[in-house]
Amino acid sequence: xxxxxxxxxxxxxxxxxxxxxxxxxxxxxxxxxxxxxxxxxxxxxxxxxxxxxxxxxxxxxxxxxxxxxxxxxxxxxxxxxxxxxxxxxxxxxxxxxxxxxxxxxxxxxxxxxxxxxxxxxxxxxxxxxxxxxxxxxxxxxxxxxxxxxxxxxxxxxxxxxxxxxxxxxxxxxxxxxxxxxxxxxxxxxxxxxxxxxxxxxxxxxxxxxxxxxxxxxxxxxxxxxxxxxxxxxxxxxxxxxxxxxxxxxxxxxxxxxxxxxxxxxxxxxxxxxxxxxxxxxxxxxxxxxxxxxxxxxxxxx
Ligand SMILES: Cc1ncc(COP(=O)(O)O)c(C=O)c1O
Numbered sequence: 001x002x003x004x005x006x007x008x009x010x011x012x013x014x015x016x017x018x019x020x021x022x023x024x025x026x027x028x029x030x031x032x033x034x035x036x037x038x039x040x041x042x043x044x045x046x047x048x049x050x051x052x053x054x055x056x057x058x059x060x061x062x063x064x065x066x067x068x069x070x071x072x073x074x075x076x077x078x079x080x081x082x083x084x085x086x087x088x089x090x091x092x093x094x095x096x097x098x099x100x101x102x103x104x105x106x107x108x109x110x111x112x113x114x115x116x117x118x119x120x121x122x123x124x125x126x127x128x129x130x131x132x133x134x135x136x137x138x139x140x141x142x143x144x145x146x147x148x149x150x151x152x153x154x155x156x157x158x159x160x161x162x163x164x165x166x167x168x169x170x171x172x173x174x175x176x177x178x179x180x181x182x183x184x185x186x187x188x189x190x191x192x193x194x195x196x197x198x199x200x201x202x203x204x205x206x207x208x209x210x211x212x213x214x215x216x217x218x219x220x221x222x223x224x225x226x227x228x229x230x231x232x233x234x235x236x237x238x239x240x241x242x243x244x245x246x247x248x249x250x251x252x253x254x255x256x257x258x259x260x261x262x263x264x265x266x267x268x269x270x271x272x273x274x275x276x277x278x279x280x281x282x283x284x285x286x287x288x289x290x291x292x293x294x295x296x297x298x299x300x301x
Pocket of ligand 1: 019
C-alpha cells in the first residue's frame with residue numbers, strides 16, 4: 001500500500017483506520033503541539049487531536065481551487081510548535097486525490113521543518129482517474145510518516161473494524177504498547193477474515209472501484225444539471241461536495257428538503273459545521289445502485 005518495503009516491525013493492526021488516527025495522535029502529540037490539517041477534513045480528526053491537548057491548525061482549501069491545497073498557505077501555517085501535518089489522500093470529504101508533485105511539496109516542507117506526516121489512505125484503492133501515490137514512498141519520508149489504511153472502503157468491511165498503521169519501528173513499538181492497553185488485540189476471527197480479504201484484494205478492490213465509479217457517474221450526471229447546484233467531479237470514493245449557495249438555501253435546510261422528498265433515494269448530510277464546509281454539503285452514494293437509478297431528478301424550490 002505504501003509502495004515501499006515494510007516489515008512486520010513497521011505495521012500494527014488497529015480497529016479500523018479511525019483507531020489508527022487516535023492511536024497515532026496519542027503517541028505523537030502532547031499539549032503545546034500544533035497539527036496542520038487541510039479543511040474541510042474528515043470529521044473525527046479534530047477530536048483526536050484535541051484529546052491529546054494539542055492544537056488543530058486548519059488550512060482552508062477552497063472551491064475556487066477545486067479543493068486542492070494551497071501550499072503557500074500550508075507553509076505559512078508552520079510554526080515552531082508544529083509537530084504533524086495530517087491529511088487524507090484520497091480525501092473524504094473533498095474527493096481530491098493528491099498528485100505526486102503535491103506530495104513532493106508536502107514532503108519537502110516536512111523534511112525542512114522536521115515534521116511528522118499522518119497520511120490517511122483509507123480510499124487508496126478507490127481512485128478513479130488518478131493514480132494513488134503514498135507520501136511514505138517519497139525520499140526521506142518513510143521515517144517520518146504514519147500511513148493509515150483499512151478494509152472499510154476497499155472491501156466494504158467497515159463493520160469488521162480492521163485497519164492498520166504503517167510507520168517507523170520506534171513509533172510502532174509505542175503504538176503496540178498503546179494497542180495492548182487499548183485493544184488487547186483484534187479478535188482472531190476478524191484477523192482471519194482480513195487475511196482472506198487481502199488474499200483477494202486485487203479482484204475485490206477492482207470490483208468496488210467499478211461500483212463506486214458508476215455510482216459517482218450517476219450521481220454527478222443527475223446533480224450537476226440541477227439549477228443552483230455546483231458539483232465538482234470527485235476523483236475517488238463515495239462522496240461529492242456540492243455547493244448549494246446558488247439555491248439560496250443553507251446547507252442544513254437544503255438537506256432537510258431532500259429528506260422531506262420521499263422521491264429522493266439518497267440522503268445529503270450537511271455535516272456538522274458551516275465553519276468547516278461553508279455552503280457545501282456532502283452527497284454520499286454508499287447505497288445500492290438500483291436505488292440511485294430510481295432517484296428522481298431534483299428541483300429546488
Ligand atoms: C478519511 C477517512 N479516514 C478514516 C475513516 C475511518 O475508517 P475506518 O472505518 O477504517 O475506521 C473514514 C471513514 O469514513 C474516512 O473517510
